[in-house]
Amino acid sequence: MGKSIAVENLRAWYGDQLTLKGIDMELEANRATAIIGPSGCGKSTFIRCLNRLHETVPHSRVEGEIRLGDEDLYRMDPVDVRRVVGMVFQKANPFPMMSIFDNVALALRLNGIRRKRELFERVEKSLRMAALWDEVKDRLRDPATALSGGQQQRLCIARALAMEPDVLLMDEPTSALDPGSTLRVEELIEALKSSYTIVIVTHNMQQAARVADRTAFFLNGELIEYGDTATLFTKPADPRTEAYVTGRFG
């Protein structure tokens, strides 16, 4: 079941460079939230704070508070955080020296699922959810690099889903995909959002409009506007949001 996320005065640095300048934001459970904004405004940095990957970058720093459900995210062990907050990256990053099956099964095995039957069922379920099963069911032992780019990205989604997280972060998951694969991923988000909290970064405003219940507009490390997707696109309150969604800058 999804969990809500409450972000309070979140600030993030790379070295001396302040990249997120105090973000306050409530992400609702079991909803899809889109993050939009021009390149370099801090969208990736923001969602990388939500699974505590940001702090793995050398010389980076974070301040502020994030609550996951009723827990303080920054008091949890980062490893535990990442087990319940899954992530899909902009560039598909399957483990290339492993088979398709092992890519999905690896994290399950590390979590103590060793019985062959159960492992196989979980892998199949995840691959089905990621709409990849039919394409790979006859070649699960092939290396992950034998898949196309779009298939690799769906494999990464399956890998994240196999962990049965509460929250799924997606950083421009379809930016390298063809329209067909993009459609499948969007259908997937549609199907998943009733039971997961989904945060999706996208440059594609039609996509945000199609899949997200709520949308947040970021600019230069600040949250400018956040509200219902329909409202934000049709009646934005801030002139900067309007300029961005009508394509006048960014």
Next chain:
Amino acid sequence: MLVGLADLFWTVLAKGVASFHFSMLTTVTHGIAGGLQNAILGTFELILLSTAIAAPLGILGGVYVSEFAHTKSAAAVRFLTEVLSGVPSIVIGYFGYLTMVLSFGWGFSALAGGMALAIIMLPYILRTTEVSLEQVPRSQREGAWALGMTRFQAVSRVVWRPAAGGIATGVLTAIAIGMGETAPLLYTAGWSSLNPTWQLTGHQVGYLTYVIWTYIDQPYPEAHALAYSAALLLLGIILIIHLVVRFLVHQSTGSARRHSLASYVRWIRSHASGVSASSAKRASATSTYRIRTR
């Protein structure tokens, strides 16, 4: 320079082939004549020992520096390995003589010789392990961490696989270097014309480089024959090691065997970000540089 090398190679090959007899493989050295069995087995024992010590330590050290160390402690370990790889091997031999042979009371022995070789091999193994791991793109680590793997799980389950060929290459190169060493062994292993007893301390061991180094200066043709045969053998073994190294570079060791390291390298090129690509370039530049300086 290249001409000199070709000349050396040709001399060893021609004289080695002319003087080599298969009976040398099965007889031990008698005075200045006889065979090379004692030296071959001794070299084998010394390399076995030194690899058993240097490979685990070097690989663990490389993993530590690349995956776990803070920038400062990583820099410290890196500095120490640089220093260590710059120490002339004769100094390592003399140091081993003072400590292991005399103070520890091991005498001229396989253990003292093996340790001396291990000290020489260690920086190579550590450095190639580190460089091979650093060439694995950051996106692979982040992918593993994002699944809730600890740093240790990420390196032991995911990151090592693409680096395995490089690590094996480092170990084999270190073995080839160790095989060619004479100076540190003169002070630590001694020399014996008997086959090794497989006792670690208190017994001297023979080795091929000793035969080359000592017998080439003797005025007797039998001694020269032994020296050239030993050189030919060493050259052959080292050549084979380098062929295996080349093979490994082209062949992966992961579970997806059909895909070669070469295709992985291509894959990295198309996926790696600018940052990791340039750091990989820097790393490989350093490693070529280091090989040249030897």
